[in-house]
């Protein structure tokens with residue numbers, strides 16, 4: 678039996694997981710991400726954590742296939758990181774650097790793309806070869822799996838579905854500097870933004886008006902308990918989701934759309950609502966798509982990172 682590591686590198690913590698080659702997660706732990714001094718401690722910290730774990734567990738180096746790592750920024754298929762602002766990183770080859778620190782082969786990918794690969798392999802998209810994954814959280818990230826492989830793109834920005842333009846008439850600016858991005862309508866932040874617009878434009882009574890701080894969950898909860906305005910807000914959100922997912926599916930024609938991130942905790946109503954508009958906007962031959970929820974939660978990135986290693990060096 679061979680083994681390997683999947684690493685999910687985030688802005689505050691690094692999640693490290695140890696897998697066997699069948700994809701069973703055997704061990705996982707976290708270390709802090711030290712971003713001081715241009716993030717130069719981050720990779721040595723990971724190398725030390727893995728070396729320490731192997732020593733403690735008595736793991737034979739020859740049984741380790743390698744280390745996969747998901748990074749919060751663009752990474753091309755050779756492992757070149759094209760700036761990770763929140764880690765303080767510029768442009769360099771992370772695969773080469775981590776390989777020289779550990780002595781193991783390294784494969785790297787963008788964190789959202791790697792999470793998509795994880796969900797396709799062992800999560801909500803298990804059993805499908807072609808999948809669109811959207812993480813609907815504070816922002817919108819995503820990944821596209823085609824024929825079992827995740828799309829990295831020429832410069833590592835493949836699958837950046839959160840910044841597709843949905844509304845050319847938008848006047849507010851997205852975090853990326855553009856206007857009208859998917860993220861402005863389909864993220865938790867975006868849903869709250871739309872809710873506030875509806876609340877100020879409408880005279881309908883709504884339980885949402887009594888809240889000091891309005892959250893995305895409040896909107897879903899209110900709609901569930903029959904609040905008409907909350908229902909209208911979500912119809913607008915579902916229409917945006919259905920439209921952008923239909924557009925992506927016209928390109929990739931997947932078997933499944935998997936929704937993850939905090940917004941996906943809304944569950945069945947979200948899947949049903951987004952699918953209803955999807956069916957309206959999708960090209961007829963692309964309509965046969967299963968809408969599913971992500972199941973791996975915070976472990977998706979580690980699973981996908983290890984999957985990169987299996988695809989490159991496994992058998």
Ligand SMILES: [Zn+2]
Nearest residue numbers: 840851853858
């Ligand atoms: Zn944007």
